[in-house]
Amino acid sequence: MFGRSLYAVFAVVTLATACGGGQESYASIVDKAKNAKKLVIGVKADQPGLGLRTPNGDFSGFDIEVATYVAKQLGVEAKDITWKETVSANREAFIEQGQVDMVVATYSITDARKQKVSFAGPYFVAGQDLLVRAADAALTGPEALNGKKLCSVAGSTPAQKVKAEYAKEVQLQEERTYSACVDRVLGGQLDAITTDDVILAGYAAQHTGKLKVVGKPFSTEKYGIGLKKDDTAGRKAVNDALEKMFSDGSWTKALQASVGSSGFALPQAPKLERY
DSSP: OHHHHHHHHHHHHHHHHHHGGGSOOOSSHHHHHHHTOOEEEEEOSEETTTEEEOTTSOEESHHHHHHHHHHHHHTOOGGGEEEEEOOGGGHHHHHHTTSOSEEOSSOBOOHHHHTTEEEEEEEEEEOEEEEEETTOOSOOSGGGGTTSEEEEETTOSHHHHHHHHTOTTOEEEEESSHHHHHHHHHTTSOOEEEEEHHHHHHHHHHTTTTEEEOOOOOSOEEEEEEEETTOHHHHHHHHHHHHHHHHTSHHHHHHHHHHGGGTOOOOOOOOOOOO
């Protein structure tokens, strides 16, 4: 009787181990891609041209194209990617908790974030800029915003930077989302929006002929792919994939398809910062 009970316990433990409690753990994203042939990738869902959930539930944009290309180089087909919506506040937590295998979500590389996660890239270098109505010839840069109404999202720092460094008389307006800012600029209630230029270019592409990016960036934001801390093999593999994407023309093609219609001046691919 004791032997049968012990066997039953052993069987349950073995089954739980095989199932990995519902998810098997891998030392590196390279191992998971090779063995499981699937990945969970964190992306934005509300940024046109970068990471946007479409009405049918799919995702589209430059970040999605970059993530799909990298996954393919690691051995995972597009159909085997699970997209998981992330917001700015939960990206590190999702990586640390294993909810995602990597994050491709306009994720700026900073020293503070490097304490919690690893970064491959940058795969894009953005700069803070302004989005204005296409017919507005007066707003040529942040210095021209004195007396104007400038929109940014609640809790963000770009608008404060404009007021502190460029236009002390600017009137700051906060909205919960950039989409709400866009609606108010289109409606004439506000004059401009500020955040990273490529994010703004996505909205300009969404409203072709009605909005434009001023084209004078006044900061530098390096977008990286976030990975589990100390996944050295994964960081190298993802960097190698990005290098191939830069060199074979896929990077430029993806950027053109995503935000080219905005009139945004497409930059050259950045230089990888391997560490």
